[in-house]
């Protein structure tokens with residue numbers, strides 16, 4: 569299926585996990601990619617039609633730079649995937665203001681800034697798609713992840729509100745409420761991050777966690793014209809974890 573062939577996509581957090589799978593899947597299907605990440609491992613993704621951008625998405629001017637790079641290399645921007653995200657495990661009473669602000673800066677504020685610059689670049693084309701990687705934690709709570717749930721709640725509501733503004737310009741904005749996926753996101757907070765996620769996922773009705781490629785497939789769909797009637801949706805992809 570070549571539904572994203574020829575499109576130019578900016579993917580944040582593309583060095584590992586879900587973002588890496590998204591960048592590679594869209595590229596395999598013929599999209600041109602700017603792959604942005606703070607981790608130098610992103611440089612290893614370099615290949616014809618895929619340009620790595622080593623950058624901290626929270627820095628002033630990062631979003632302008634990333635969108636500018638898409639236009640410089642490929643002449644336009646059609647798709648933005650706000651995927652970069654971080655988590656900490658701390659109870660509210662143990663959480664510093666810096667902890668809180670760092671999580672919001674990456675998961676919510678940088679996504680807002682990338683959305684703003686992407687929409688400005690897409691408006692003259694009267695087309696485009698934004699996919700935000702939210703979480704089942706956008707709606708459901710767990711002890712020790714208040715900063716994360718708040719940031720992902722903000723991302724879901726940014727998605728829904730921006731969708732109403734952007735559709736006037738032919739731009740669709742949607743999000744995915746991702747469940748447990750086997751990645752390295754918990755590596756700084758538990759001993760065996762991927763193992764923890766694999767085990768936690770067993771509690772979902774499907775009985776397992778997802779692989780990153782299963783989320784990338786949904787991004788490809790939402791980014792394509794096949795999702796032409798989807799505006800402001802937060803699609804759950806959580807193996808049934810939140811159905812009951």
Ligand code: NAD
Nearest residue numbers: 581584585586605606624625652653703746748749751753
């Ligand atoms: P990951 O840690 O493998 O990937 C996240 C990427 O974001 C990393 O490459 C990291 O370097 C990058 N990043 C972090 N801060 C950055 C910054 N300031 N600037 C640029 N890049 C930065 O984790 P993942 O599981 O693939 O996470 C991807 C997204 O999926 C996140 O938004 C996460 O919240 C979301 N998510 C993951 C799960 C899960 O179970 N893995 C569940 C729900 C939602």
